[in-house]
Amino acid sequence: MGSLIIPSESLSTINIIPGYFLGRLPILLLIGFLLLVFSLFIYWLARRNGKINYRQSLLNLFFVFWLIIFIWFTLGNYYDFQKNKYYSQYDLAKKQIIRVCDLDTVQAKLCRLFSFISSAQTKVPSDSHVEIVSDPISQTYLTYYIFPQWLPASTASRADYLFLYDDRVIIKLESQ
Amino acid sequence: MLFFKIVIYFLSYLIPGLLLSWLLTSGRQKISWFNLALAYGLGSALITISLFVYLFFFQAHFQLWLGWLIVLGEILVLLFLIIRQKAGPDQVEWRLINRIRRGNNCLRNYYLSLSIGRKMIMVLLVVFSLINFWFLGSNVITRPIATFDSLATWSLKAKILFYQSEISFDPASPLYLGGGGHINYPWQIPLSQFWLQANLGTYNDVWPNLIFLGYFLALLIIVFHFLKKYSDIFLASIFSFFVFSMPLVFYHAFNAYADLPLAFYLMAALGFFGLWLEDDRRHNFYLSAIFWGLSFYIKDIALVFSFAWLLVFIWLVVRKKILLKNFIKYLLVVFITALPILIFKLIYQQSFSNVAGDWSFQPLAIYRFLEAIFVSYSWNIWWFIVLTSLAVNFRRIISSSVLQFLWLFLGLAIIGLILLFSFSPAASYALDQTALSRSLMPLTIGSVLTVGWSFGKNKQRP
DSSP states (O other): OOOSSOOOOOTTTTTOOOOOEETTEEHHHHHHHHHHHHHHHHHHHHHHOTTOOHHHHHHHHHHHHHHHHHHHHHHHHHHHHHHHHHHHTSOHHHHHHHHHHHHTTTTOOSTTHHHHHHHHHHHSOTTOEEEEESOHHHHHHHHHHHTTTSEEOSSGGGOSEEEEOOTTSOOEEEEO | OHHHHHHHHHHHHHHHHHHHHHHHHTTOSOSSHHHHHHHHHHHHHHHHHHHHIIIIISOOOOOHHHHHHHHHHHHHHHHHHHHHHTOSGGGOOOHHHHHHHHHHHHHHHHHHTSOHHHHHHHHHHHHHHHHHHHHHHHHHHHOOOOOHHIIIIIHHHHHHHHHHSSOBOOTTSTTBTTOSSOTTSOSHHHHHHHHHHHHHSSOOSSTTHHHHHHHHHHHHHHHHHHHHHHSOHHHHHHHHHHHHTOHHHHHHTTSOOSHHHHHHHHHHHHHHHHHHHHHOOHHHHHHHHHHHHHGGGTOTTHHHHHHHHHHHHHHHHHTTSSOHHHHHHHHHHHHHHHHHHHHHHHHTTOOSOOOOOOOOOOHHHHHHHHHHHHTSSTTTTHHHHHHHHHHHTHHHHHTOHHHHHHHHHHHHHHHHHHHHHHHSTTHHHHHTTSHHHHHTHHHHHHHHHHHHHHHSOTTSOO
């Protein structure tokens, strides 16, 4: 899960933000363990010495410990902000391409979708019914981006065209 | 022109939402930031449920003017009911306007009353929040929707509806019941996006981010309000800041997923129920039940949390903390609120489950669960704070019915999630670390209320 770099988004970011490790030790677990120890120590001190307001002290402690990951989080946001400056110079269509390519840096399946669609536009008439054959992730993205120019076919036999998208193959379009 | 259209869109939620909240509270609620946050949630639900009924039950073709006719009709009906109840504008204190006017003085006085340490922390909170809010704003206005489930489900349905202007009821059509892979999913999120796009007049993948930014801000406001109620501004500020800067929550503020809106509705339901246990005011009771019922329009996983809620309710009835008739009344309000989506599922034979397969225990799912809360950065150190809070506030918790309710709900809901993701076919979403972590979002934010109230002043009655 992750390495010590400034975070950037990927397809899995929407599900989970990866944690980092010191060797095999998760950093968050280390910070959390220290927080628990310090908190219980403050609580113990407060029970022995009635003058300490443990609730107030714990709140301050939470805030300080929170800042450790928060700094990493802010750096990530700053990195994204710089990226957004790059986004902002383009129109919506180009922004879509950049974001999808950015998101899929691990498998790099999706980036070619848009050149596939551009190529299909020269060969397949609008409003045709198409059947998409691809891996599930690419199929989802294709279904979204080709609509409403082309409509999904209810079955392969009713499709006017078959879209075979494989990121290892450049383009295959077959008319039935 | 674009700015004007976006403002109109948000007003189409806020105006009926405010009127509805006045009606439900017989004018007790004033215009405040909290009230506006509630209005956003209530208004968006009211308008999208109306569109849902129109599109699915009347099976009608959508036209923008008809949509606005529905909105204006609802505003007029609500106004009529408010005037009839005499809960209308003559009783409204325009607190928002007054507060803005008095705001500087209040903040200044509050700030001056703090110790030096607290002053430093408050300054840091404000500076950090402003910087990151600036970053968030840049994400919202530049990054088009492109994350997987958004395209597969929420935004795809909105896009199809935008171009087709109606729902397909032909089972042979690939666009049957809105199209996409998950036709059993609830409709509030797609319809919110559709209503925005319909008002803009052109389909655009960037502007739906604003809907989720709206939920994010509304969520922060209600978290702050509920915490302030039984603690103080300082604690409420720190814990609201924690919610604001939880990396996964922040990321969901601009990515068109349903988890953040679900967190908003469940948080409102929890908060109002906690308030009702404290002050016994009927409007808190009804608002809690309504917000709970509305969560069924957001995401099916609301059902899992509802089982936990039900068990806690039964426990409260058995312990005679609440009356049986209130329990039945609450269930009835939840049921009536959720009725359209339940009828939809019944008529079109759509289940709550999204995956088929065998039920078998997957121990690795529990490891994934622990990884999601104690190793990933999704929640910063929040779940360690929860553990600490449970340990140091244990005596307070067992002596307060509100805290018992909140902690018991949290525990049972976590058990419910673990059971779902380790025994059911949904375990695959835990094993590949996809839906599990983000499904924790409503509980994580709900736990902020639980921990905040546990650390609060001794205002709770035992």
